[in-house]
Amino acid sequence: xxxxxxxxxxxxxxxxxxxxxxxxxxxxxxxxxxxxxxxxxxxxxxxxxxxxxxxxxxxxxxxxxxxxxxxxxxxxxxxxxxxxxxxxxxxxxxxxxxxxxxxxxxxxxxxxxxxxxxxxxxxxxxxxxxxxxxxxxxxxxxxxxxxxxxxxxxxxxxxxxxxxxxxxxxxxxxxxxxxxxxxxxxxxxxxxxxxxxxxxx
Amino acid sequence: xxxxxxxxxxxxxxxxxxxxxxxxxxxxxxxxxxxxxxxxxxxxxxxxxxxxxxxxxxxxxxxxxxxxxxxxxxxxxxxxxxxxxxxxxxxxxxxxxxxxxxxxxxxxxxxxxxxxxxxxxxxxxxxxxxxxxxxxxxxxxxxxxxxxxxxxxxxxxxxxxxxxxxxxxxxxxxxxxxxxxxxxxxxxxxxxxxxx
Numbered sequence: 324x325x326x327x328x329x330x331x332x333x334x335x336x337x338x339x340x341x342x343x344x345x346x347x348x349x350x351x352x353x354x355x356x357x358x359x360x361x362x363x364x365x366x367x368x369x370x371x372x373x374x375x376x377x378x379x380x381x382x383x384x385x386x387x388x389x390x391x392x393x394x395x396x397x398x399x400x401x402x403x404x405x406x407x408x409x410x411x412x413x414x415x416x417x418x419x420x421x422x423x424x425x426x427x428x429x430x431x432x433x434x435x436x437x438x439x440x441x442x443x444x445x446x447x448x449x450x451x452x453x454x455x456x457x458x459x460x461x462x463x464x465x466x467x468x469x470x471x472x473x474x475x476x477x478x479x480x481x482x483x484x485x486x487x488x489x490x491x492x493x494x495x496x497x498x499x500x501x502x503x504x505x506x507x508x509x510x511x512x513x514x515x516x517x518x519x520x521x522x523x524x
Numbered sequence: 525x526x527x528x529x530x531x532x533x534x535x536x537x538x539x540x541x542x543x544x545x546x547x548x549x550x551x552x553x554x555x556x557x558x559x560x561x562x563x564x565x566x567x568x569x570x571x572x573x574x575x576x577x578x579x580x581x582x583x584x585x586x587x588x589x590x591x592x593x594x595x596x597x598x599x600x601x602x603x604x605x606x607x608x609x610x611x612x613x614x615x616x617x618x619x620x621x622x623x624x625x626x627x628x629x630x631x632x633x634x635x636x637x638x639x640x641x642x643x644x645x646x647x648x649x650x651x652x653x654x655x656x657x658x659x660x661x662x663x664x665x666x667x668x669x670x671x672x673x674x675x676x677x678x679x680x681x682x683x684x685x686x687x688x689x690x691x692x693x694x695x696x697x698x699x700x701x702x703x704x705x706x707x708x709x710x711x712x713x714x715x716x717x718x719x720x
Contacts, residue, residue, distance in 0.1 A: 375672035
């Protein structure tokens, strides 16, 4: 048994809950004896486990829809958060002269409940829903540019609006993104463009 | 402890050669963890102390007399010895089991011994309750509830709540760090040594 195995298999938590099979238990005990520095980590985890168990009534989620065991549609929360986020993004766009894209970028975070830009850090996927202002055959290209280096982080071409005039664009592996980025949306037909500033903090 | 007794093999060799510092090194390196492992196995701190003492005694006697195979695996050797003693004791206890109310007597004795500990614990528990009450993110609460109270495993919680593992780790780590600070803030390091 090694550290990697322990972390990837949640061994400490299962040890505390007495959920390890006998073979695994023996191996973990030997690992503990060979690495006594780990003991404090195990004791702390055990304390935390005990405290939460003892205060289960206090810890129980308050919202009716968040009862343990119930399935949660986080997309609803995501969209609500997106609307709030969009409002933040709209503020600096009020004086833009090109009206082709009149609606804000909506960010849909899979985390779901966040309401602020800085809470989007570490997300694996963020979806951009951009109102194209038209349901015509115009296609759009999107580029995400890192402000500090000018490097193009991601680019997508030939994006078509859906029947709801939305351009849908998913950006994956956003957990590595930190700092300020500019999202540029270009209407390939008439050359008009809009840009949006994004902060991943 | 002598610097030369940092590895299990060096400790075993030192004991074999009759160096008392090596014996001290062995006890310092293994006794705390061994006691914990036995407390977890027996759920009885007094019994664990006895077993820990017996294990180390047996081990010292053996190492003084002869070398062991694979001295680098001293940890595994200690674990096997301790568990064998534990199993043997269990068997013996089952054979001589009577129906006196000794468990009740033990329970009262344990209650007396724990009274002081309980008093000291109360302050920490109040702080912990306050912390939990102040958690205002329902989803974080749900993650903690599913993991610590329902004892659902990490993969299950992540899948059920459509969470990234990174987000899950962040919530758990934040709670763990906060509770650790609360526990430590009482200025009594022995809390991490106390039986649970």
